[in-house]
Amino acid sequence: MRVALIGYGNVGKAFARLLGSKHSSYPFRIVAIHTARHGTAYDSRGLSLHPEFGAPAASIEEFLDRARADVAVEITTLNPEGGEPAVSHIKAALGRHIHVITANKGPIANAYAELSADAKMAQVEFRFESTVMDGTPIFNNVRNNLPGVKILGFTGVLNSTSKIVLAAMKRGLSLADGIKEAQTLGIAEADPSYDLEGWDAAAKAAAIANVLMDARATPSDVERRGIGDITPDDLIDLAQNHKTMIPIARGELAAGGLRLQVRPEVVDDTDLLAGASGSSNLLLLHTDLMGTIGIISINPGVDQTAYGLFSDLIDIAKSL
Numbered sequence: 019m020r021v022a023l024i025g026y027g028n029v030g031k032a033f034a035r036l037l038g039s040k041h042s043s044y045p046f047r048i049v050a051i052h053t054a055r056h057g058t059a060y061d062s063r064g065l066s067l068h069p070e071f072g073a074p075a076a077s078i079e080e081f082l083d084r085a086r087a088d089v090a091v092e093i094t095t096l097n098p099e100g101g102e103p104a105v106s107h108i109k110a111a112l113g114r115h116i117h118v119i120t121a122n123k124g125p126i127a128n129a130y131a132e133l134s135a136d137a138k139m140a141q142v143e144f145r146f147e148s149t150v151m152d153g154t155p156i157f158n159n160v161r162n163n164l165p166g167v168k169i170l171g172f173t174g175v176l177n178s179t180s181k182i183v184l185a186a187m188k189r190g191l192s193l194a195d196g197i198k199e200a201q202t203l204g205i206a207e208a209d210p211s212y213d214l215e216g217w218d219a220a221a222k223a224a225a226i227a228n229v230l231m232d233a234r235a236t237p238s239d240v241e242r243r244g245i246g247d248i249t250p251d252d253l254i255d256l257a258q259n260h261k262t263m264i265p266i267a268r269g270e271l272a273a274g275g276l277r278l279q280v281r282p283e284v285v286d287d288t289d290l291l292a293g294a295s296g297s298s299n300l301l302l303l304h305t306d307l308m309g310t311i312g313i314i315s316i317n318p319g320v321d322q323t324a325y326g327l328f329s330d331l332i333d334i335a336k337s338l
């Protein structure tokens with residue numbers, strides 16, 4: 019299968035390495051890559067890990083028409099408010115009957131219903147497993163393993179960068195030091211204020227609600243509080259009382275409809291939610307038939323995000 023990448027940063031490069039390492043079993047080929055500042059590269063025989071970029075395609079439409087790929091992988095920078103330009107990239111691919119995979123939560127958080135309707139109309143697949151838990155299966159898990167189950171709500175520890183920053187501050191370091199740690203791991207958003215102000219987690223909460231609870235939410239519908247006003251002293255005081263502060267995302271069906279929230283909460287050190295430290299993620303799904311189910315990933319990194327894209331790609335290949 020011929021694959022076109024829109025974006026070639028941390029995730030794109032990890033995905034290209036993974037495809038290279040699995041090529042003998044899964045002969046997928048990256049035939050085109052489009053970036054914002056580095057230009058565009060094409061080779062129908064397959065591009066190397068370090069392709070030579072030429073002049074940038076004039077538009078996403080020109081890129082897709084020249085790439086002639088079976089699958090487009092959208093992995094550009096997150097824009098939590100509106101999801102552009104990724105929404106337009108995905109619409110352009112679906113409009114050309116190209117399957118789409120994305121790790122970019124912006125489009126799922128802002129335009130999931132519209133994009134999945136476009137995919138249905140074009141009779142192609144639209145997959146996004148890596149958008150919320152860095153490749154750990156949530157959406158595929160529910161779709162494949164929980165038929166007939168209704169998701170009533172969720173509780174999630176979903177933003178790694180905020181946790182890494184809080185953990186650094188608990189050790190007496192500054193917020194800026196914590197951001198640097200997350201950037202070294204390649205997990206901070208290009209604009210880390212999206213992590214610290216809760217936008218990343220709000221986008222994930224909206225994405226979960228849209229896909230699993232049939233909501234029409236956007237990140238702006240999420241009651242949101244970031245970690246900007248928390249000080250190292252607050253965290254050190256809490257630690258002395260065996261408590262910790264964690265950014266938690268919640269979704270619940272209340273009397274007035276669906277309520278979505280993201281905010282730092284204080285929990286006991288022994289609380290299940292406190293177990294998701296470092297870059298670990300945890301999601302509890304509250305269901306009608308299966309009680310509460312937990313999914314946890316221990317310190318996932320960019321290679322796991324790449325795996326989520328790969329798993330979606332294999333699924334699409336199997337469906338053809």
Ligand SMILES: NC(=O)c1ccc[n+]([C@@H]2O[C@H](COP(=O)([O-])OP(=O)(O)OC[C@H]3O[C@@H](n4cnc5c(N)ncnc54)[C@H](OP(=O)(O)O)[C@@H]3O)[C@@H](O)[C@H]2O)c1
Nearest residue numbers: 025026027028029053054055056093094095096121122323
């Ligand atoms: N990193 C993670 O661990 C992780 C985990 C889960 C999900 N994600 C999501 O995956 C996506 C990519 O993350 P990343 O860490 O790879 O980001 P990144 O390193 O900042 O790379 C972003 C890439 O997108 C390109 N780009 C930006 N705007 C573009 C546009 N308008 N047209 C074409 N290309 C454009 C950039 O081009 P230039 O190279 O020219 O700047 C760059 O190649 C984000 O949406 C992020 O939220 C990341």
